[in-house]
Amino acid sequence: MRTPPLKESNDAATTASWAVGDITVHRVDEIPLPPATGPWLLPDAIPDVVTRQNWLRPHFADDRGILRIDSHSFAFSVGGLRVLVDTGIGNGKTRANPAWHDLRTDYLARLSDAGFSPESVDLVILTHLHTDHVGWNTREEQGVWVPTFPRARYVASRVEWEFWAGYDMDEPRRQMFRDSVHPVDDAGMLDLVDVPADGAEVAPGLRLLSTPGHTPGHISVQLSSHGETALITGDCVHHPVQFAHPAIGSCVDIDPEQAEATRRSLLDALAGTNTLVLGTHFPPPTAGRVVGHEDGHRLIPVPPVHGRTDQGVH
DSSP: OOOOOOOSOSOOOOOEEEEETTEEEEEEEEEEOOTTHHHHHSTTOOHHHHHTOGGGTTTTBOTTSOBOOEEEEEEEEETTEEEEEOOOSOSSOOOSSTTTTTOOOOHHHHHHHTTOOGGGOOEEEOSOOOHHHHGGGEEEETTEEEESSTTOEEEEEHHHHHHHHTSOOOHHHHHHIIIIIHHHHHTTOEEEEOOOTTOEEEETTEEEEEOOSSSTTOEEEEEEETTEEEEEOTTSSOSTHHHHOTTOOOTTOSSHHHHHHHHHHHHHHHTTSOOEEEOSSOOTTOEEEEEEETTEEEEEEOOOSBSOSOOSOO
């Protein structure tokens, strides 16, 4: 099942941001994804399962049990670096998924409005090498795909890179690597890092955590400042419904059993702490804290300190 077309961002929203000690984390919106995304991406999150979790409404699901899912990045400054985590779907790219094909959004304008012009970005962290996380790695100039962030170091897990290097890709995935990954590597801007079980520090207050399963080298991003902590999930958790039902996996998980084990371990570790969880595909309000709920967990939303809580009409 493919999601239907959605080529325009619905609404230019003031950048939402959250404080983590001295760090300000900005959500840089790309697009809300169409309603058919949920049933395709998380097929076991059927309406009956979703509607039983009243806390998911109205932010994370509608009254029919249809999930709300977004595409966005996070930008912040830490340790003297201006950092972007994941780069969305991108503009003008040939994609098999109609909802991602040949987009025309104002993502770069929103990024600049948040204070992160492409030329100012020092570090791009890629949680994994999937199409909707690497798209703005590059932009087209005179018919050639070139790195969008000319001064940046692009970081990915070595395990992730080596997995895809040996993977028998279909043509749509090969196309994605040609237009959004290989140009960065060819420019000598891609850095591969080893991320052990206890994580890897990239800069003071910035740590990469190994969260495999969705892909073998998937990483999440931890921020720390003045005793406060935040975690950017990537796709180890796609949607808050998985807090209540961690067995619900994505149709594109490479290793579903590992993905579930990672999710359970992560949620157990986060529950009852003050860690701010920032979901890479969570719709507004996007952020929250994990608490125990029934036989699982739930997310208590934390509204942004600046900007709108909504991204636009789904």
